[in-house]
Amino acid sequence: MRALVLLWSLGPLFLQLFSSLVTPETLVDPGKIAGGGHWTLANYRALLGASPSFGRYLLNSAVVGSGTTALTLLLAVPCAYGLQRQRGAMRWSVMAALLGAALFPTVLLFLALLGLARRFDLGNDLLALSLPYAGLSLPLAVLLLRTAIADLPPELEEAAQLEGLDFGERVRHVLLPLLSPALASTAILVFLFSWNEYPIALTWISRADRLTLPTAISRIAGSSVYAVPYGAFAAATVLGSLPLLLLVLLFQRSIVSGLTQGAIKG
Numbered sequence: 001m002r003a004l005v006l007l008w009s010l011g012p013l014f015l016q017l018f019s020s021l022v023t024p025e026t027l028v029d030p031g032k033i034a035g036g037g038h039w040t041l042a043n044y045r046a047l048l049g050a051s052p053s054f055g056r057y058l059l060n061s062a063v064v065g066s067g068t069t070a071l072t073l074l075l076a077v078p079c080a081y082g083l084q085r086q087r088g089a090m091r092w093s094v095m096a097a098l099l100g101a102a103l104f105p106t107v108l109l110f111l112a113l114l115g116l117a118r119r120f121d122l123g124n125d126l127l128a129l130s131l132p133y134a135g136l137s138l139p140l141a142v143l144l145l146r147t148a149i150a151d152l153p154p155e156l157e158e159a160a161q162l163e164g165l166d167f168g169e170r171v172r173h174v175l176l177p178l179l180s181p182a183l184a185s186t187a188i189l190v191f192l193f194s195w196n197e198y199p200i201a202l203t204w205i206s207r208a209d210r211l212t213l214p215t216a217i218s219r220i221a222g223s224s225v226y227a228v229p230y231g232a233f234a235a236a237t238v239l240g241s242l243p244l245l246l247l248v249l250l251f252q253r254s255i256v257s258g259l260t261q262g263a264i265k266g
Helices: 002-020 024-028 030-035 042-048 054-085 089-103 106-119 126-150 154-162 167-196 199-204 213-218 230-250 252-260
Strands: none
Touching (some): 024 230, 042 054, 054 089, 054 126, 054 167, 054 213, 054 230, 089 126, 106 126, 106 199, 126 199, 154 167, 213 230
16 A cells, blocks of 8 residues: 555656656657667756756745745744734634635736736846745745644743743744744745746746746747657756755655644643
8 A cells, every 4th residue: 555655656756757868759659668778868958058057947946935935934933923822803813814815826816916016126036026925825824833833832931931031032942943843844835835836936037047947847848839848848847846855855854743733632
């Protein structure tokens, strides 16, 4: 059963890796692979040797993702703390509003966001692109972190307050260390959203050297209008997936701990 689940999960990635490493003729007839001489790195050389290089698009997405993640967490932590400390019907009203905002289809907002980009001259600015991404990621981040804060024993903060720690010191020395698993899982989710987002990036960024990964992949073209560069698309998918796989492998324990926090009581 585990092998079947593993094959189901990794099968598409292996298929993309295979497609990126063989010639177009082999993709049409995989049986030719037994004859040898059909493996190639041409797809990767074409992507990395293009102008701008595909590595530039990876860097652009990393800048946008890092800016979005930092801004979202900077705003989400105090918002989640204040929401958890709020009492009465106000807290549940705010949580319901946040849940509705988190479930709202973001594609319906891209025209309004485009108008804001034109009004404030924010187009072709990677850090400015982090602003709408952070706004769209904030509701879910606040809800996740509020749940994590709710699981913390209030006696810890009371003891720190008795020791003379002010609010900033309590947050820095008590709250943030205990929230590190939830912060890691939330950061990964926010980064994944900004890494994969397409409609807003398509409308905000027009310069070739400022494109993010999804918009850059959409512009990969074949030698003619009738040719589909499957190998180049597969190579771009593999290169775009590697940073995410590395992040998940590095922080897998914190991610699992953060996502399961609060699942068991008692």
